[in-house]
Amino acid sequence: VIRVRIEAFTVDNVPRVKDGDDITDFLQNADLRDGDVVVIASTIVSKAEGLTQSLETFSPSERARTIAERLHEDPRFIEAVLGETIETLIEKPFFLVVSKFGQVCVNAGLDRSNVAEGFVLLLPHDPSENARQLRDRIKDRFGKNVAVIITDTCGRSFREGQTGVGIGFAGIAAMKDWRGVKDLEGKALEITNEGVGDEIAGLANLMMGEAAGGTPIVIVRGISYEDRDSPVFRSEETDIIRRAIRDANRQSKA
Amino acid sequence: VIRVRIEAFTVDNVPRVKDGDDITDFLQNADLRDGDVVVIASTIVSKAEGLTQSLETFSPSERARTIAERLHEDPRFIEAVLGETIETLIEKPFFLVVSKFGQVCVNAGLDRSNVAEGFVLLLPHDPSENARQLRDRIKDRFGKNVAVIITDTCGRSFREGQTGVGIGFAGIAAMKDWRGVKDLEGKALEITNEGVGDEIAGLANLMMGEAAGGTPIVIVRGISYEDRDSPVFRSEETDIIRRAIRDANRQSKA
Numbered sequence: 398v399i400r401v402r403i404e405a406f407t408v409d410n411v412p413r414v415k416d417g418d419d420i421t422d423f424l425q426n427a428d429l430r431d432g433d434v435v436v437i438a439s440t441i442v443s444k445a446e447g448l449t450q451s452l453e454t455f456s457p458s459e460r461a462r463t464i465a466e467r468l469h470e471d472p473r474f475i476e477a478v479l480g481e482t483i484e485t486l487i488e489k490p491f492f493l494v495v496s497k498f499g500q501v502c503v504n505a506g507l508d509r510s511n512v513a514e515g516f517v518l519l520l521p522h523d524p525s526e527n528a529r530q531l532r533d534r535i536k537d538r539f540g541k542n543v544a545v546i547i548t549d550t551c552g553r554s555f556r557e558g559q560t561g562v563g564i565g566f567a568g569i570a571a572m573k574d575w576r577g578v579k580d581l582e583g584k585a586l587e588i589t590n591e592g593v594g595d596e597i598a599g600l601a602n603l604m605m606g607e608a609a610g611g612t613p614i615v616i617v618r619g620i621s622y623e624d625r626d627s628p629v630f631r632s633e634e635t636d637i638i639r640r641a642i643r644d645a646n647r648q649s650k651a
Numbered sequence: 652v653i654r655v656r657i658e659a660f661t662v663d664n665v666p667r668v669k670d671g672d673d674i675t676d677f678l679q680n681a682d683l684r685d686g687d688v689v690v691i692a693s694t695i696v697s698k699a700e701g702l703t704q705s706l707e708t709f710s711p712s713e714r715a716r717t718i719a720e721r722l723h724e725d726p727r728f729i730e731a732v733l734g735e736t737i738e739t740l741i742e743k744p745f746f747l748v749v750s751k752f753g754q755v756c757v758n759a760g761l762d763r764s765n766v767a768e769g770f771v772l773l774l775p776h777d778p779s780e781n782a783r784q785l786r787d788r789i790k791d792r793f794g795k796n797v798a799v800i801i802t803d804t805c806g807r808s809f810r811e812g813q814t815g816v817g818i819g820f821a822g823i824a825a826m827k828d829w830r831g832v833k834d835l836e837g838k839a840l841e842i843t844n845e846g847v848g849d850e851i852a853g854l855a856n857l858m859m860g861e862a863a864g865g866t867p868i869v870i871v872r873g874i875s876y877e878d879r880d881s882p883v884f885r886s887e888e889t890d891i892i893r894r895a896i897r898d899a900n901r902q903s904k905a
Contacts, residue, residue, distance in 0.1 A: 400866065401858045402660040409654050413835065487891060501809035510834040510841045550842050554808040554892040555755035556816070557885055558826045558846030560853075572812045578862045580764040581667065587764045588804050588861045592812030596853035599814075603850040603874065604655045607842045608832045612654065620857065631811055637741060638808040638892065644899035 403619035407604055407612040414440075414613070416447035421534045427616060429541040434620060435531070436546045436601035438613035439520055439564060440511060442527050448519040449512050450477070464488050474509070477517050481505040486642045498523060499630035500564055501639065502551045510607070520549065524565025532567040544569035544622060548598040550607065554638065561602020563594040563629060569622045571595070571629040593622065594629060657873035661858055661866040668694075668867075670701035675788045681870060683795040688874060689785070690800045690855035692867035693774055693818060694765060696781050702773040703766050704731070718742050728763070731771050735759040740896045752777060753884035754818055755893065756805045764861070774803065778819025786821040798823035798876060802852040804861065808892065815856020817848040817883060823876045825849070825883040847876065848883060 411423045420441060429435070443449070457465065457472035461479055465472035467489050478492060482505050487493035496505040498520075505520070512518045521527050528545040535543055547565035552558070563571055571594035575586050601615035633639065665677045674695060683689070697703070711719065711726035715733055719726035721743050732746060736759050741747035750759040752774075759774070766772045775781050782799040789797055801819035806812070817825055825848035829840050855869035887893065 400661050400663050402658065403854075403858065404656065404658045406656040407654050487895065490891065508841055510838065511836065513836055514838060550845070553846070555885055555890060556846060556849065557881075557883055558844040558849075559842050560846040560850050562810070575861055580861075581863045582765065582767055583863075584764065584768060586861050587762055588813050590812040591804070591857070591861065592807070592810060592814045593857050595810065595812075596814050596857040599850035600657075600854040603845070603847050604657065607829055607834075607840050607845065609835045609837075627811075629810055629812075631809055636809060637744065638896070641741065641896045641899040642892070644902055645895040648898055648902040 401619070403617060405600060405604060405615055405617040408614035408616060409612055411441070411613055414444040416445070416449070418445045419534075420445055420531060420614075421538055423614060424535065424539070427614075429535065429539055429543055429616065430618065431542045432618070433541070433543045434546060434569060434597055434617040434622070435535065435543050436548055436598060436615045436617060437531065438602075438605055439506075439524060439547050439549050440508065440518060441613040442521050442524070442547055442565075443518050446521060446527075448521070449516050450519060452477070452515050452517055455480070464492060468492060474504075474507070474517060477519070478505045478507050481507065481520065486639065486646075495639075496520065498564070500549070500551070501630070502549065506549045506551065506564075521547070521565065525567060526565070528565040528567035542568070544624070546594055546598055546601070548602055550602060561595075561598045561600075561605070563598040566594055566629070568624050569594060569597075570625045570627040572627040573623065574627075592629070655873070657871060659854060659858060659869055659871040662868035662870060663866055665695070665867055668698040670699065670703070672699045673788075674699055674785060674868075675792055677868060678789065678793070681868075683789065683793055683797055683870065684872065685796045686872070687795070687797045688800060688823060688851055688871040688876070689789065689797050690802055690852060690869045690871060691782075691785065692856075692859055693760075693778060693801050693803045694762065694772060695867040696775050696778070696785075696801055696819075697772050700775060700781075702775065703770050704773060706731070706769050706771055709734070718746060722746060728758075728761070728771060731773070732759045732761050735761065735774065740893065740900075749893075750774065752818070754803070754805070755884070756803065760803050760805060760818075775801070775819065779821060780819070782819040782821035796822070798878070800848055800852055800855070802856055804856060815849075815852045815854075815859070817852040820848055820883070822878050823848060823851075824879045824881040826881040827877065828881075846883070
């Protein structure tokens with residue numbers, strides 16, 4: 398007896414995405430079903446939105462030059478990162494910031510991979526809005542009720558390596574709420590809030606690959622999920638690690 | 652054309668695990684294949700190892716009492732956590748420590764869910780050694796070459812919720828090394844080290860569930876992976892966030 402079985406597959410033959418492309422075009426042969434989770438790399442959302450930008454267009458500020466020098470980085474790239482940033486947490490040995498839509502990520506998640514030399518790919522400004530639009534368009538076009546997760550690849554504290562995470566969600570709650578559910582012994586669970594959206598994003602990221610030959614769309618089938626809004630980024634008030642980093646910064650400036 | 656397809660399924664009818672149980676007994680009907688990744692919740696590894704311990708056996712130190720009082724926690728539970736801890740990072744509003752095997756986790760990952768009231772479940776002391784033993788025993792008993800990941804559920808910085816992560820690995824590298832691989836434009840990738848072990852652990856955790864009715868073993872099939880040792884926990888030297896928290900602690904004590 399198998400109670401839970403999921404399958405996941407890549408959507409292949411996705412061409413190089415360019416400004417103005419309709420991402421749902423790539424799903425025409427995907428044989429979508431109701432309940433599928435369509436996981437889409439933010440890179441192609443950005444490319445379809447025309448967010449590939451030449452580094453030439455960024456005039457580095459004094460601050461960008463200072464940070465770039467310490468990191469042996471291109472000051473125009475750091476200027477691009479600053480443009481997406483609402484708070485700087487760590488400037489060295491990597492540039493960790495809070496992005497405008499609330500993600501804490503090195504370089505605000507900006508990437509120079511998979512775009513031409515001398516270009517940078519900005520992140521979507523409101524990835525959940527992109528997810529909602531894509532979800533609606535899938536419904537209109539193919540008549541299927543799916544969830545959409547837009548992913549990024551990001552490092553983490555305390556653990557090596559980067560993993561796929563969700564930055565935009567539509568039709569699926571990023572968190573599963575376990576409050577009120579009982580454990581084997583009838584007691585309340587200690588785990589109350591599970592980041593299921595990121596658990597799905599991580600699997601999809603693994604299947605996508607990062608390189609040439611990778612594929613930017615993965616369909617996950619067989620997962621039961623809830624459809625409600627649930628924030629994935631900690632608020633300033635509840636983010637204790639962010640506060641600790643700020644305190645450490647104040648100390649080093651004192 | 653689908654290039655990557657994975658499937659994952661829960662192993663069902665796993666009974667309540669008790670001290671001395673052989674976990675491979677539960678895999679007899681799992682129809683394992685070479686290359687499968689067998690993902691096992693650390694809870695059942697701990698139970699099979701007899702690591703369910705009565706809180707009565709812990710005599711709280713002065714320090715445990717102080718921390719417990721601030722957190723409105725049972726001082727015996729905090730004493731149990733301290734026994735698994737090599738460094739305390741945050742004492743309030745949650746107790747974040749570095750465990751003896753290197754994981755940074757609230758309460759060292761100790762759990763009172765799914766054990767009887769008044770008991771705590773300790774984590775395995777060397778989860779990768781457990782993973783190796785289970786992998787060898789699966790090979791001996793069923794003749795299959797599989798990888799084994801032992802998981803825990805842990806919160807993360809900056810993002811809400813807890814997710815499944817790997818704490819023990821055998822036959823699979825926790826990290827995929829992308830160095831030297833080229834992107835779409837023939838440039839070196841910016842992502843160099845992907846935490847694939849945790850991406851698999853996250854998916855499995857999602858399928859396991861946390862509660863009564865959950866299942867502690869998931870088989871993941873169709874993933875290509877490398878078999879080598881690769882650390883999942885950042886070393887003290889490279890853990891910049893840990894250092895920032897230490898600096899903040901020094902400041903608050905000064």
